[in-house]
Amino acid sequence: MGLPCGTFQENYAQDMAIFRTKTQWGLLFALLIFLFACPLFFSDRILTIMTIIGITIISVHGLNILTGYCGQISLGHAGFMAVGAYTSGILCAKLGFSFWAALPCAALAAGMVGILFGLPSLKIKGFYLIMATIAAYFIIMWTILQLYNVTGGADGLSVPRPEIGGFVFKSKSSYFYLVMIIACLATFAAKNIVRTRVGRAFIAIRDNDLAAEVMGINLWAYKLLAFFIGCVFAGVAGSLLVHYIAFASVDQFPFMNSVWYLGMLIVGGMGSTAGAIFGAVFLKLLDELVTIVGPILSAVVAPQAAASLGLIMRGLVIIIFLIFEPRGLAHRWGRVKAYYRLWPFSY
Amino acid sequence: MTFFLQLVISGFALGMVYALIAIGFVVILKCSQAFNIAQGHFVMIGGYLGYTFLVMFGLPIWASLLAAIAAAIIMGLLIERLTLRPLVGQPVLAVIMITIALAALLEGLATLIWGGEYKTYHGVLPTLTLQLGELSVPSEMLIGLIVSIAVVAILMLFFRYTKSGLAMRATAEDEQVVQSAGIRVTTVYALSWVIACIVGVIGGIILGGVSGVMIPLAEVGLKAFAVVLLGGVNSIGGAIVAGIILGVAENVAAGYLDPLLPGGGLAHVFPFIVMIIVLIFRPHGLFGLVRIERI
Numbered sequence: 040m041g042l043p044c045g046t047f048q049e050n051y052a053q054d055m056a057i058f059r060t061k062t063q064w065g066l067l068f069a070l071l072i073f074l075f076a077c078p079l080f081f082s083d084r085i086l087t088i089m090t091i092i093g094i095t096i097i098s099v100h101g102l103n104i105l106t107g108y109c110g111q112i113s114l115g116h117a118g119f120m121a122v123g124a125y126t127s128g129i130l131c132a133k134l135g136f137s138f139w140a141a142l143p144c145a146a147l148a149a150g151m152v153g154i155l156f157g158l159p160s161l162k163i164k165g166f167y168l169i170m171a172t173i174a175a176y177f178i179i180m181w182t183i184l185q186l187y188n189v190t191g192g193a194d195g196l197s198v199p200r201p202e203i204g205g206f207v208f209k210s211k212s213s214y215f216y217l218v219m220i221i222a223c224l225a226t227f228a229a230k231n232i233v234r235t236r237v238g239r240a241f242i243a244i245r246d247n248d249l250a251a252e253v254m255g256i257n258l259w260a261y262k263l264l265a266f267f268i269g270c271v272f273a274g275v276a277g278s279l280l281v282h283y284i285a286f287a288s289v290d291q292f293p294f295m296n297s298v299w300y301l302g303m304l305i306v307g308g309m310g311s312t313a314g315a316i317f318g319a320v321f322l323k324l325l326d327e328l329v330t331i332v333g334p335i336l337s338a339v340v341a342p343q344a345a346a347s348l349g350l351i352m353r354g355l356v357i358i359i360f361l362i363f364e365p366r367g368l369a370h371r372w373g374r375v376k377a378y379y380r381l382w383p384f385s386y
Numbered sequence: 387m388t389f390f391l392q393l394v395i396s397g398f399a400l401g402m403v404y405a406l407i408a409i410g411f412v413v414i415l416k417c418s419q420a421f422n423i424a425q426g427h428f429v430m431i432g433g434y435l436g437y438t439f440l441v442m443f444g445l446p447i448w449a450s451l452l453a454a455i456a457a458a459i460i461m462g463l464l465i466e467r468l469t470l471r472p473l474v475g476q477p478v479l480a481v482i483m484i485t486i487a488l489a490a491l492l493e494g495l496a497t498l499i500w501g502g503e504y505k506t507y508h509g510v511l512p513t514l515t516l517q518l519g520e521l522s523v524p525s526e527m528l529i530g531l532i533v534s535i536a537v538v539a540i541l542m543l544f545f546r547y548t549k550s551g552l553a554m555r556a557t558a559e560d561e562q563v564v565q566s567a568g569i570r571v572t573t574v575y576a577l578s579w580v581i582a583c584i585v586g587v588i589g590g591i592i593l594g595g596v597s598g599v600m601i602p603l604a605e606v607g608l609k610a611f612a613v614v615l616l617g618g619v620n621s622i623g624g625a626i627v628a629g630i631i632l633g634v635a636e637n638v639a640a641g642y643l644d645p646l647l648p649g650g651g652l653a654h655v656f657p658f659i660v661m662i663i664v665l666i667f668r669p670h671g672l673f674g675l676v677r678i679e680r681i
Contacts, residue, residue, distance in 0.1 A: 112479060114486075159662065163669045165478050166421040166619075170611055171665045174658035177608075181655040298486050305483055343501045350494030357487035361480050362472045 043380055057230060074219050078212030086211045092323045093215075093222040094279050095303070099315040100229035101272025102300050107309040108233050109265035110245030111160050112169050116273055117296035118176035121289065123149035123274025125183060125190055128198040128287040133189075138201030142278050149274025150267040152179065157266030161259055164248070176297060180289055195288030198281050214283055221279065225272060230312040232268060241265055245310075302357045308367025317368040325352060388520050393641040394634050399527035400596075401633020402534040407589040407606065408613040408625040409541060410582035416558035416620050417578035420470060420481045424489040426607015427496075428583050431461070432590020433599030434496055437505040447511070454587050462583035466576045474575075493601060506598035530592035537588055538626065541581070545622075550577060558620075609636075612657035615664050618674020628672060632657060 043062075048054040058064050078086060102116050113119075127145035130136040136144070156175035160168050183190050190196060201208050201217065208214045232238050240261045243251035252258045281287040299322060307318025329352055333345030364371060411425045435457050439450035469484050496502065516523040523531075545551040556564045557574045565571055590599070593606060613632050617624030640653035670676050 112482070156662075159665045159669075163665055166482060167615070167665055167669055169421075169423075169482060170615060170661055173608065173611075174661040174665075177655050177658045178662070295490070298490065301483060302487065341498070341501075343497055346502060347494040347497035350490050350497065352494075354487045354489075354491030354494060358469055358484055358491070361476075361484050361487070362469070365476065365480060 055234075071223070074223075075216070078215055083211045086215045088323070088327060090211070090215050090218045090283060091280075092320055093218040094276050094283070095300075095319045095323060096222050096316050097225045097279070098273050098276035099300055099303050099307075099319045100225050100312065101269040101276070103304055103309070103312065103315040104229060104232060104238075104241070104272070105265050105269030106301065107304055107311070107314070108238060108245060109241040109262065109269075110164075110248075111157070111262060111265055112165070112301070113172040113266075113269065114169050114294075114297045114301065115156060115172035115174075115176040115179070116269075116300045117292040117294060118179035119149045119153050119270040119273040120277030120280070120296075121183060121292040122152045122179060122270075122277065124277035124281040124287050124292070125196070126274070127278035128196050128281050129189060131282075132196055132198050138199075138282060139203070142275065145278035146271045146274040149277065150271040153266040153270025153273070154263050157263050160262050160266065172297075173294075176294055180292070183289055191287075193289070195286055198285055198287050200285055201282055208282075218279055218283070221275065225275065226312065226316065229272070229315070233312070237261070237264065242310075299353065302353060304367075305357055305365075306360050306367055308369030311367070311369040313372070314367050314369035317372065321368060322353065322356070325356060328352075389641065390638070391521055393637045395521060395523055396527055397634035397637030398630055399523070399531040399633070400637065401630035402538075402626075403530050403589050403592050403629075404606070404609055404613045404633055405626040405629025406534045406537055406585050406592075407610040408617070408629055409538065409622055410585040410589075411610055411614050412620065412622050412625050413554070413585075414578045414582045415614075417554050418470070418575045419478075421478070421485065422582060423482060423485040424465075424492060424607070425582065425586055425610055426604040427489045427492040428458070428461075428586025429590040429593065429606050429610075430599070430601060430604040431492060431496060432458070432587030433594030433603050434500045434505065434590075435587060436591035436594045437500070437507055437599055440507045440510045441505070451588075451591070454591060455584055458583040458587040459580050461587075462580035463576055465583070466579040470575065470579065471572065489604070489607075493604065496601060502601050504598055504600045505594075507595065508598070511595050524596075526592075526596040530596060533588065533592055537585060541585070541622075550574075554578060609657045612661045612664075614671075615661055616671055618671030620675055621671070621673040624671060624673030632660060635660070 042059060046060055048059075053059065058067060077089060081089070098116065098120055101119075102113065106112050123145040126148040127138070127141040130141040130144055131138060156172065159171040163171065184192050186192070200214070206213075208217055233241065240251070240256045243254065243256055244258065244261055244265075248258060277292070280291065284291065303318030303322050304315060305318070306321050307316065308314030326349060329345075329349045333348050336344040336348060360367065407425060407429055410428065411422055414420055414422045432454065435454040436450065439445045439453045440447070443450075443453075445453065465488065469488055470481070473481055473484055511526065511529060514525050514528050516528055545555055553564065553569045554574050554577060556567075556569065557571055561571055564574075589606075590603065593603060597603075609632070613625055613629045616632060617626075617628030636653050636656045639656050643652050664671060
């Protein structure tokens with residue numbers, strides 16, 4: 040079970056707890072203290088990377104609930120992020136809402152649009168659902184471009200930074216704290232949603248939806264709920280992203296982002312909250328490697344090498360993971376932990 | 387009226403090319419139950435191959451076509467052996483994801499090799515003109531129409547009269563029976579990827595002649611998906627009919643509605659609107675099999 044020897048449960052609450060040993064609690068606090076001490080000793084550049092990773096983690100948690108747990112594959116996630124982003128951008132920039140009111144509205148709007156485009160999932164699955172969500176992405180983007188008067192169309196939209204009681208989240212470190220707090224809350228929520236009755240229903244639907252329906256799970260309600268929850272996370276992430284960049288444009292949500300979010304799930308491990316985090320961190324760090332190596336390659340090989348390197352690396356990583364480690368980093372991490380826990384008697 | 391007919395005719399030619407690309411998708415799906423998201427990227431690679439052989443090497447058209455087909459065969463074999471073969475028997479999602487990753491990889495490689503710039507070989511292709519009363523059919527469209535019809539006819543004959551073609555159709559029916567009859571299913575899989583690559587590359591050469599080649603040419607693959615869904619995923623005849631319907635409908639809708647919309651670009655989303663409507667109301671398409679599920 041992945042627990043060290045001598046961990047005894049004396050009641051149900053202990054058995055269900057996420058953190059069961061003192062070491063785990065200690066590690067959790069060490070991680071939190073490390074995260075919140077980051078701005079003290081990291082440069083702005085590293086803080087920017089970490090902020091973007093945090094936003095990505097929120098989004099990938101949503102996709103993980105939708106795809107990893109409920110089995111409804113979505114390639115429209117970037118589109119749902121854009122819905123959240125534009126909702127909160129428009130509310131803040133044009134209607135004068137505060138960020139704190141706009142964020143829940145963005146989450147709700149993205150969730151609603153998610154339900155709308157989740158409707159076909161009642162009839163179709165697998166490849167057909169992928170196609171429906173791709174279509175959803177392009178229709179959302181086209182609509183945003185069409186609504187020129189509201190969204191600014193191709194020109195984009197300036198968005199103010201959030202503020203609270205006169206304090207504006209202007210510096211990198213302040214925004215980093217904002218994103219980290221929301222990312223931690225999102226991780227907590229994502230971990231717990233899948234442990235509830237709803238989460239168990241999602242897993243049943245993923246494993247066999249007909250059998251789940253026979254067992255009395257309302258497919259209609261739960262599939263739409265999965266779309267709603269997944270897209271709420273996407274909406275929050277999208278809103279945080281545009282407020283960070285202080286500008287909203289359709290270019291921030293390219294179609295390939297949806298693909299990379301799925302790729303992050305595969306690299307990290309589908310159906311695992313830790314996997315979503317591993318995957319997001321791994322692929323984003325790979326990006327950073329590419330931005331460092333790219334210019335060198337450009338100088339040595341060809342000028343276009345930098346642009347192509349990212350695509351090639353990510354494509355290769357996903358292919359390699361699918362062939363050699365289809366259960367992702369989370370599974371590998373579990374194996375490593377078990378190995379060291381049992382060492383030297385691995386039986 | 388002339389405007390309308392003009393739209394219909396160019397839509398028809400475009401639709402044949404969509405059908406051609408969609409056939410590649412259907413062949414893979416029927417033989418190996420793999421959904422190939424990278425089909426549009428074969429088209430993009432095809433366009434660049436056409437540019438390479440026609441303009442950079444200056445080969446005559448027949449030689450360029452043969453060279454491009456040879457390159458497509460190598461590409462198909464490599465892709466099948468290196469990425470798809472290890473995943474035989476894996477869940478659908480893994481296969482779909484690997485073709486998505488493949489699409490990214492091909493896009494990256496195309497950027498690396500050809501620089502990701504806009505290339506055109508306008509003027510290298512011969513000019514044919516067809517005058518129907520007041521209508522004139524543009525030269526590239528006409529060539530595209532002729533080539534697509536020829537390729538589709540060759541494929542039809544291949545599936546009907548050759549041994550490999552029959553083996554592929556039999557594999558689509560039942561893999562286990564085919565294996566017990568002594569046909570190598572892996573060879574059939576490889577062949578289906580080779581065929582998909584060839585039709586994709588030919589489609590790419592045609593479309594490259596019409597509108598030039600650049601990386602976003604791969605998005606035509608998404609239109610091919612709309613064609614496939616409309617026609618029914620496992621029907622080659624359906625792909626042809628749906629290709630023509632979609633090509634004409636897209637052209638007519640864009641011709642009449644684009645001036646009315648501020649942002650324009652309706653041709654770009656039209657296939658997706660069709661896709662959603664088909665998926666909601668008739669998920670198995672016009673000619674597809676209705677799937678009955680049991681636990």
